[in-house]
Amino acid sequence: MxxxxxxxxxxxxxxxxxxxxxxxxxxxxxxxxxxxxxxxxxxxxxxxxxxxxxxxxxxxxxxxxxxxxxxxxxxxxxxxxxxxxxxxxxxxxxxxxxxxxxxxxxxxxxxxxxxxxxxxxxxxxxxxxxxxxxxxxxxxxxxxxxxxxxxxxxxxxxxxxxxxxxxxxxxxxxxxxxxxxxxxxxxxxxxxxxxxxxxxxxxxxxxxxxxxxxxxxxxxxxxxxxxxxxxxxxxxxxxxxxGGIGWPGANAPPFENALFILTAVVSKPVPDRVIIDAGLKSASNDHGVPAVVGIKGCVFEFGGDEHGILRMKDGGEVPLDVGDKLQLVPSHCDTTINLYDQYIVLKDNKVVDVWPVDTRGRVQ
Amino acid sequence: MxxxxxxxxxxxxxxxxxxxxxxxxxxxxxxxxxxxxxxxxxxxxxxxxxxxxxxxxxxxxxxxxxxxxxxxxxxxxxxxxxxxxxxxxxxxxxxxxxxxxxxxxxxxxxxxxxxxxxxxxxxxxxxxxxxxxxxxxxxxxxxxxxxxxxxxxxxxxxxxxxxxxxxxxxxxxxxxxxxxxxxxxxxxxxxxxxxxxxxxxxxxxxxxxxxxxxxxxxxxxxxxxxxxxxxxxxxxxxxxxxGGIGWPGANAPPFENALFILTAVVSKPVPDRVIIDAGLKSASNDHGVPAVVGIKGCVFEFGGDEHGILRMKDGGEVPLDVGDKLQLVPSHCDTTINLYDQYIVLKDNKVVDVWPVDTRGRVQ
Structure with missing residues (x-):
C-alpha cells in the first residue's frame, strides 16, 4: 500500500x-x-x-x-x-x-x-x-x-x-x-x-x-x-x-524528522483557507502547532478537536484542494504519539510495517 | 472498591x-x-x-x-x-x-x-x-x-x-x-x-x-x-x-461537574511545591489548566507529560503530603477523555461500574 x-x-x-x-x-x-x-x-x-x-x-x-x-x-x-x-x-x-x-x-x-x-x-x-x-x-x-x-x-x-x-x-x-x-x-x-x-x-x-x-x-x-x-x-x-535550536558547529541538531501526521483536506470554503482532518485529537499543542511539510509559507492553526486550518502567511490562495493529502511534523512527539494506537511504518512511501504504540495511555 | x-x-x-x-x-x-x-x-x-x-x-x-x-x-x-x-x-x-x-x-x-x-x-x-x-x-x-x-x-x-x-x-x-x-x-x-x-x-x-x-x-x-x-x-x-461563564439569570450554567481526574502526590521536595502524577498525558491543556478540587487557593501548573505541580497562590505550604489523593476538574473534557481507555464510575465515592471510552482515538 x-x-x-x-x-x-x-x-x-x-x-x-x-x-x-x-x-x-x-x-x-x-x-x-x-x-x-x-x-x-x-x-x-x-x-x-x-x-x-x-x-x-x-x-x-x-x-x-x-x-x-x-x-x-x-x-x-x-x-x-x-x-x-x-x-x-x-x-x-x-x-x-x-x-x-x-x-x-x-x-x-x-x-x-x-x-x-x-x-x-x-x-x-x-x-x-x-x-x-x-x-x-x-x-x-x-x-x-x-x-x-x-x-x-x-x-x-x-x-x-x-x-x-x-x-x-x-x-x-x-x-x-x-x-x-x-x-x-x-x-x-x-x-x-x-x-x-x-x-x-x-x-x-x-x-x-x-x-x-x-x-x-x-x-x-x-x-x-x-x-x-x-x-x-x-x-x-x-x-x-x-529543528529550531542551534547545535555546536551547526544550525540544527544532527537528527532528522522521522515522525509525521498524514492528513487530508476536507473543506476549502474560501480560497485563502483550507480545513484538514487533524486537530487537537491528532496533534498535541503543548509545544505549539505542528509544522506543514512541503508548502512554503503555509501555517497551521488548530481548528478544534478534529480539524486544523491552513493559511498562507501572505494571505494568498492555499495551493491545496479537497481530498489532497499532506504531512505535518508534530511539535511534540511524546504527547502526539500518545494520541494514537499505532505507527504506520513507511519506506520509500510504501507501508512496510505497523507497530503498536505499546505504552499509549499507561499513565499509572 | x-x-x-x-x-x-x-x-x-x-x-x-x-x-x-x-x-x-x-x-x-x-x-x-x-x-x-x-x-x-x-x-x-x-x-x-x-x-x-x-x-x-x-x-x-x-x-x-x-x-x-x-x-x-x-x-x-x-x-x-x-x-x-x-x-x-x-x-x-x-x-x-x-x-x-x-x-x-x-x-x-x-x-x-x-x-x-x-x-x-x-x-x-x-x-x-x-x-x-x-x-x-x-x-x-x-x-x-x-x-x-x-x-x-x-x-x-x-x-x-x-x-x-x-x-x-x-x-x-x-x-x-x-x-x-x-x-x-x-x-x-x-x-x-x-x-x-x-x-x-x-x-x-x-x-x-x-x-x-x-x-x-x-x-x-x-x-x-x-x-x-x-x-x-x-x-x-x-x-x-x-463554570466561569454567566447564564441568563444566574452566575453559572445549571450543570454540574461530573468528570474528574483522581491524582496522587508523588513528591514534595520543598513545602511550597507538591508534584502530582497527572500531566499532559492525563489532562488536556487546550483550554488551560485543570482546576484543583477542595483546596482553596491551590493552583495547578503542567510539569511535563506525566506530572503536575501544585502551589498555593499565597506562596504558603501546600496542605498535602506524598501519597495523598485529590481530584481535578478537566479544563476541556472532550480532549481529556480522549487520553483514557475507560471511565471509572462512582456513586457515593464507591466504584459502581467501568465504561469503555468507545471512540477514543477514532479520528479517521
Missing part, C-alpha cells in the same frame, strides 16, 4: 530516518564513552526500544510504572523508572514487574523509601533505587547537597534496597535555542550534580549510576563526562521545535 | 451528577419544543449515548466517521456526522455504517457531493446529506446565502442523495463569559442561518433539519426557535472553563 492510499489522519514513521537517528546517537555516546539509556516515554514502543538496544543501548528509561510493566512484558530488560513510584499498590506492582525484567526506580522521599524497603522485604526481593536530585528542573527531586546523601544512606542501609546512583535531569533547558547558553545551563546543572555526588561519596557510598541528559543538551552532557549514561528520548523522531 | 483505593491518575465519573445534567438538558429542550441531539464527541461512550437517548434525545452527533462506526456497531441509531466525510475509502465506509444505523452527513463542496452521490448509487443506497453553512466559526461550511441553495439543489437532484437540511454551528462563542454578549453573538449567527434557510426554501426545497447550538449558547438557541435540534455536548460533564 502506498502512503497516498492511507485513510487520514494517521501517524507515520520514516523507517530509514529513524534508523539513521538511532545510529547517530549510538555513535555520539560511543565516541564519548558514556552509556546510552534512551527514554521510552517518547516512542512508547517495544519495537523501537529493541532497535535502540540492538544499537548498543544498555536498556531504557520509562516515565511511569505502567510503561515499564508493558515493556518488561515485551522482553525489554534493564529499565529505569525516572519518577517516584508511590503507594502500596504501585510498589507491589513494581516488584512484580521485576519478575520479568531488571527494573530500577528513583526516589526523593523518606516515607516512600521506607515503603519501598518494607514491600521489597515482604516480597523477598532486592530493589535498585536511585536518588533523584533537582538540578534545576523544579519538579521532583531533593535539593542538591546533604539531603541526597541522607537518602542514599537510608537506601544503602536497608537489607532489601540497593543504592544504585543519582539522577539529575533538566527538561526545560533542552530547547534553549542558543547552543552557548544551553551549554552554560547544562554546566550549572551538572555542577550541582557533581557537588551532590561528592556529598554521597564523602558519606562512603559509591555513585555507580549518574543518569540524566536529554536530546538538546546531549553534546554538552557527553563532553562534560560526569554522567555515566544519558537519557535522550526525542532524538529518535525529532519534534518540529527541536 | 472505594475511590481512595484506585491507582492514579484515573478518569472518574460522578454517576448521579451525570444523570442530573442529562435530565436538565432534556427538560430545557422539551420546554422549548426543540429536539435534542447531543454531541457524542464529548463523551465518546455508547453507554452515555444510550442514557441520553433514554432521556429523549433523537440520536447523537459524531465529529468523525470513525466515531459513528463504533457507535453504530454499539446499537446507537440516528447519527449525524457534523463534518465532511471526504474521499472514496471513507465514503464507502460511511455507506457500510448505514447497514447498522441511520447515519447522515454534512457537506460543503461540489466534488464531495458528487462523490457521495456516485458511491451511494454504486452501493444502491440513499444517503441523507445536510449542507454546512459557516455562520461565524470560520472553519468548514459554505458562506451564508445562495451557495448553500446551489449545493442543496445538487443534493436534492441526485437520485441517491436526500437533502436533509442545514447545519450552522459556532463553537468559538460557547464560552463568551457575558451572557448578553453571548446572546448577541448567537443572534448574529442565527440571522445568517435564517437568511440561508430562506434562500434554500425560495429554491423550492424544505429545510427539515436545522441543526446547531452548543452548551453555552443553548438558552439563546432554544429561545430563538430557529433550530429544529440542538447539538449540545459539554453539558454532560462540564469543563472547568464553562
Amino acid at each position: 502506498k502512503t497516498a492510499e492511507l485513510d487520514t489522519p494517521v501517524l507515520t514513521v520514516d523507517a530509514d530516518a529513524l534508523d539513521r537517528n538511532i545510529a547517530r546517537m549510538k555513535d555520539m555516546t560511543e565516541t564519548a564513552g558514556i552509556s546510552y539509556r534512551p527514554h521510552a516515554k517518547t516512542h512508547k514502543s517495544a519495537t523501537v526500544a529493541r532497535k535502540q538496544i540492538d544499537a548498543g543501548a544498555i536498556g531504557v528509561c520509562c516515565a511511569k510504572l505502567g510503561e515499564a510493566e508493558v515493556l518488561a512484558s515485551e522482553g525489554i530488560d534493564n529499565i529505569l523508572i525516572t519518577t517516584p513510584v508511590v503507594g502500596e499498590s504501585k510498589i507491589s506492582r513494581l516488584l512484580a514487574a521485576r519478575n520479568q525484567a531488571r527494573v530500577a526506580v528513583v526516589a526523593d522521599n523518606v516515607e516512600n523509601i521506607n515503603m519501598l524497603g518494607s514491600i521489597a522485604q515482604l516480597a523477598g526481593k532486592m530493589l535498585d533505587v536511585l536518588v533523584e536530585v533537582d538540578i534545576g528542573q523544579g519538579r521532583c527531586g531533593v535539593p542538591p547537597g546533604p539531603e541526597a546523601a541522607r537518602l542514599a544512606q537510608m537506601i544503602a542501609g536497608h537489607p532489601c534496597l540497593n543504592f544504585a546512583g543519582l539522577q539529575g535531569y533538566q527538561g526545560k533547558i533542552q530547547m534553549t535555542v542558543d547552543p552557548a547558553e544551553r551549554a552554560a545551563q547544562t554546566e550549572t546543572g551538572l555542577d550541582k550534580l557533581a557537588a551532590t555526588i561528592s556529598e554521597v561519596e564523602n558519606a562512603g557510598l559509591p555513585v555507580d549510576i549518574r543518569t540524566g541528559g536529554g536530546t538538546g543538551t546531549a553534546p554538552f552532557d557527553l563532553d562534560r563526562g560526569l554522567l555515566t549514561e544519558i537519557q535522550t528520548g526525542s532524538y529518535v523522531f525529532m519534534d518540529s521545535r527541536y | 472505594k475511590t481512595a483505593e484506585l491507582d492514579t491518575p484515573v478518569l472518574t465519573v460522578d454517576a448521579d451528577a451525570l444523570d442530573r445534567n442529562i435530565a436538565r438538558m432534556k427538560d430545557m429542550t422539551e420546554t422549548a419544543g426543540i429536539s435534542y441531539r447531543p454531541h457524542a464527541k464529548t463523551h465518546k461512550s455508547a453507554t452515555v449515548a444510550r442514557k441520553q437517548i433514554d432521556a429523549g434525545a433523537i440520536g447523537v452527533c459524531c465529529a468523525k466517521l470513525g466515531e459513528a462506526e463504533v457507535l453504530a456497531s454499539e446499537g446507537i441509531d440516528n447519527i449525524l456526522i457534523t463534518t465532511p466525510v471526504v474521499g472514496e475509502s471513507k465514503i464507502s465506509r460511511l455507506l457500510a455504517a448505514r447497514n447498522q444505523a441511520r447515519v447522515a452527513v454534512v457537506a460543503d463542496n461540489v466534488e464531495n457531493i458528487n462523490m457521495l452521490g456516485s458511491i451511494a448509487q454504486l452501493a444502491g443506497k440513499m444517503l441523507d446529506v445536510l449542507v454546512e453553512v459557516d455562520i461565524g466559526q470560520g472553519r468548514c461550511g459554505v458562506p451564508p446565502g445562495p451557495e448553500a441553495a446551489r449545493l442543496a439543489q445538487m443534493i436534492a437532484g441526485h437520485p441517491c442523495l436526500n437533502f436533509a437540511g442545514l447545519q450552522g454551528y459556532q463553537g468559538k462563542i460557547q464560552m463568551t463569559v457575558d451572557p448578553a454578549e453571548r446572546a448577541a453573538q448567537t443572534e448574529t449567527g442565527l440571522d445568517k442561518l435564517a437568511a440561508t434557510i430562506s434562500e434554500v426554501e425560495n429554491a423550492g426545497l424544505p429545510v427539515d433539519i436545522r441543526t446547531g447550538g452548543g452548551t453555552g449558547t443553548a438558552p439563546f438557541d432554544l429561545d430563538r426557535g430557529l433550530l429544529t435540534e440542538i447539538q449540545t455536548g459539554s453539558y454532560v460533564f462540564m469543563d472547568s472553563r464553562y
